[in-house]
Amino acid sequence: MKRTVVLAPLALLFATSLHLVHAAGNVVSIPLQRSFNRNSNILVTRRIARTRKEQGKDMMQLAPDVDFDEDSHDVEPDFGQVRLTDATDTYYYGMISVGTPSQNFTVTFDTGSANMWIPGIRCTSKACLQHNRYDHELSSTYQPLNGQFAIQYGTGEVRGVTGQDTVKVGGITIKGQPFAESISEDEVFELPDTEFDGLFGLAFKSLSSGGLVPPMTKMIEEALVDEPVFAFALSEGHRSFGELLLGGYNKLHYKGELRWMRVTRAKYWQVSMEGIWYGDGKFNMLSLSKNRDVSKIPLDLITGNPTDATLPDSWRQEKADETAEKARKKARRKAKESDLDMDLEEKRKRLSADTSPKLKKLLPARPNASPDTSAIIDTGTSFLLGDPSSVQLISRIIGADFHTGDMSCAHLSELKSFWITLGGFKFEIAPEHYVYRDPVKKTCSSAWVPSYDSPFWVLGDSFLRAYYAVFDVKEKKVGLAPINRPLRHV
Numbered sequence: 001m002k003r004t005v006v007l008a009p010l011a012l013l014f015a016t017s018l019h020l021v022h023a024a025g026n027v028v029s030i031p032l033q034r035s036f037n038r039n040s041n042i043l044v045t046r047r048i049a050r051t052r053k054e055q056g057k058d059m060m061q062l063a064p065d066v067d068f069d070e071d072s073h074d075v076e077p078d079f080g081q082v083r084l085t086d087a088t089d090t091y092y093y094g095m096i097s098v099g100t101p102s103q104n105f106t107v108t109f110d111t112g113s114a115n116m117w118i119p120g121i122r123c124t125s126k127a128c129l130q131h132n133r134y135d136h137e138l139s140s141t142y143q144p145l146n147g148q149f150a151i152q153y154g155t156g157e158v159r160g161v162t163g164q165d166t167v168k169v170g171g172i173t174i175k176g177q178p179f180a181e182s183i184s185e186d187e188v189f190e191l192p193d194t195e196f197d198g199l200f201g202l203a204f205k206s207l208s209s210g211g212l213v214p215p216m217t218k219m220i221e222e223a224l225v226d227e228p229v230f231a232f233a234l235s236e237g238h239r240s241f242g243e244l245l246l247g248g249y250n251k252l253h254y255k256g257e258l259r260w261m262r263v264t265r266a267k268y269w270q271v272s273m274e275g276i277w278y279g280d281g282k283f284n285m286l287s288l289s290k291n292r293d294v295s296k297i298p299l300d301l302i303t304g305n306p307t308d309a310t311l312p313d314s315w316r317q318e319k320a321d322e323t324a325e326k327a328r329k330k331a332r333r334k335a336k337e338s339d340l341d342m343d344l345e346e347k348r349k350r351l352s353a354d355t356s357p358k359l360k361k362l363l364p365a366r367p368n369a370s371p372d373t374s375a376i377i378d379t380g381t382s383f384l385l386g387d388p389s390s391v392q393l394i395s396r397i398i399g400a401d402f403h404t405g406d407m408s409c410a411h412l413s414e415l416k417s418f419w420i421t422l423g424g425f426k427f428e429i430a431p432e433h434y435v436y437r438d439p440v441k442k443t444c445s446s447a448w449v450p451s452y453d454s455p456f457w458v459l460g461d462s463f464l465r466a467y468y469a470v471f472d473v474k475e476k477k478v479g480l481a482p483i484n485r486p487l488r489h490v
Contacts, residue, residue, distance in 0.1 A: 082170045084109070086240045088439055090382040091461065093196035094244065097168045098179070099139030105132050105197040109232075109244050110380030111269050111471065112458070114208035116167070116215055117149065118198035120160060120181030127189035131197040134181050141166045141175070147210050149180035156186030162210060169200070169215070170246055172224050178212040199380070202230065202471070204266045219246065220473060228474035232379055233487055234465045238439050242487065249479075252488050254468035258479035261423025266476050268376040271423045273457055276390065278302055278397055279416035286373060289389040299397060303416075374456045375422060377469060377478055381460030384434065388450035394418070398435070400446035409437065409444040420459075427480065433466050 082094040093108045098118060105118045119128040121135040136142040147162035160182040167177040188194070201208070205217050213221075220228045225247030233253040235242035243250065249258075261271040275284035281302050288297065392402050398415055400407035415431040434447045447462035470479035 082244065084235075084242045084244055086235050086238060086242065087195050088238050089236065089436065089461070089465075091196075092234060092242055092379070096200065098134055099136070099165050100141040101138075102168060103132070103134055103138070105134070106195065107198045107200040108196045108380060109200050109202055110378070111202045111232075112376060112378035112380040113151075113199065113201040114203040114205060114214045115149075115151070115180060115201045115210075115212055116177070116199065117151075117158060117160060117180040117182055119185065120183055123160075123182050123184060125182075125185045127185040127187065127194070128182060130191045131189075136163060136165065136181065139165055143176070145178060145212075147212075149182075149210060151209060156188035157184075158182050158186070158189070159184045162212060167215060170244075172219060172246065174215060174218055174222070174224065177215055177218055180209075180212075202379070203268055204473075207267045216246070216473060229470060229472050231468065231470040232464060233468050233483060234379075234461055235487055236465055236485070249468075249470045253484050254481035255484045256481055258468075258470060258481045259423075259425045260472075260477050260479045261425065263476040263478065264374055268378070268456075269471060269478055270374050270376045270456060271478055273373045273375040274421035274424070276394075276421075277419045278394075285390050285393055289387075289393045292389075294389050294393040294396070297393065302393070303397060375420075375459050376456055377464070377471075378458050378460050379464060379469075381458050383436070383447040383449045383460050383462050384429075385449050385451040385454060385458035385460070387454075387457070388452060391448045391450040394448045395446060398431075398446060398448075400448070402450070405436075405445035405447075405449065407435065407444050407446055409442070412444070420463075422480075423478075425480075427463075427467065429463060429466065433462050436462070 082096075084092040084094040086092055091108055093106045095104055095106050097104050107116075107118070119131050119133045121133045121137075123129075123133060136144075142163055142165045145162040145164060149158075149160040149162050151158045158180075160180040162178060162180050164176045164178045167174045167179070182198075201214050202216050203214070205214055208214055216230060219225050227248050229248055231243075231245045231249035231253075233243045233245075233250065243253065264270050264272055273286075275286050277284060283302055285302070288302070394400075395402040395405075398407060399411065412431055412435060415435070417431065418429045418434060419426050420429060421427075436445050436447050437443075438445070451458065466483060467480040468483045471477075472479070
């Protein structure tokens with residue numbers, strides 16, 4: 001599924017606007033331009049699988065799409081904002097500058113990695129020669145760190161050396177920011193698949209390769225932003241604009257209340273994941289696909305509303321157990337609500353001590369998550385990556401080829417939404433978000449992709465397009481609310 005991408009004019013990349021934001025003062029708004037992410041190898045691998053299918057060869061497994069041992073990254077300037085450009089609804093990028101005098105680079109802002117890297121002048125790989133390259137000899141503020149840097153992606157690698165220099169993003173100046181300049185890049189970063197120059201990591205410091213301090217961490221430590229928070233509003237449509245906001249969040253961009261979820265492990269932006277349902281179906285596909293041959297599961301049991309009499313005995317017991325557990329949860333909630341004599345201080349003690357007073361009332365008291373199921377919220381991934389059994393079942397339901405993702409565009413109106421439960425809250429993923437429509441070829445493919453080595457699900461841009469996402473670094477929380485379209489840049 002080769003993609004042809006037309007480069008945005010410079011005027012588009014540097015366009016700016018003012019924003020009404022939640023936090024006053026040192027808040028930086030970065031309108032997002034959506035484009036490629038490090039999982040472009042998904043597209044390449046699906047293209048190979050499609051070719052093998054046409055040639056009558058055996059299907060191969062998709063390669064691991066996310067590197068879970070190391071890292072990767074993303075932003076643009078003009079005071080308070082950076083526009084993030086949408087490139088064919090598969091990734092977003094904006095602009096930063098590095099060095100003194102400034103050298104400009106486009107980067108993708110990645111919550112799934114913690115490092116920042118850009119192409120170096122010594123890199124002669126084709127991918128580097130097609131992009132802007134950083135020359136540290138031209139910068140009076142550059143300092144070498146003399147470290148080696150390497151990140152392995154699903155189908156490519158970036159290698160480089162570390163240094164530090166002045167980095168400017170959205171009007172914020174970060175002095176002495178550690179980063180890597182690449183000396184080699186694999187073909188996955190070549191045009192036309194990858195328009196951006198480098199990556200800008202927004203995950204936690206514990207994920208950082210080589211112990212380099214992530215840019216957001218350094219901004220917080222040096223009080224360059226008022227609040228230890230950043231937020232994404234991803235746009236829809238090729239060359240449209242979204243927004244990354246550093247230091248606060250924009251109330252114009254969401255509807256209702258933010259639903260806050262605790263980060264279960266402060267490395268990625270990882271939250272508990274309780275289940276996936278299709279339409280008004282009764283079965284949780286995470287548990288349904290576990291230890292079963294999903295090719296033999298009757299689809300009407302998932303897409304319809306089966307009676308107990310039509311269920312196999314083992315499934316009937318499973319459903320009874322789920323119903324009983326729901327009843328117990330409901331009874332516990334009712335008991336808490338009726339305990340009117342409990343004073344406020346006692347109620348507060350029931351919540352985690354690391355929760356800010358403003359957010360405590362919005363958090364579920366104790367999400368009942370399966371201990372082995374979680375998901376990361378990842379702006380650096382285009383699609384929805386998960387365990388192969390569940391994805392195979394989902395592919396059957398929506399009529400998509402499990403290996404290539406191909407599906408017909410003719411019956412999209414007949415598809416229903418999926419519902420995914422994260423941190424005790426239910427979130428909708430509508431067909432327009434889990435079906436990718438190629439704007440050039442006018443073809444359709446599933447955004448659900450099997451990941452064979454991932455210890456968790458990865459919810460990328462296909463999910464985040466539907467929600468405004470707020471990331472609280474200090475309190476280790478993620479807040480989601482339905483995005484308010486059209487995005488208003490006022």
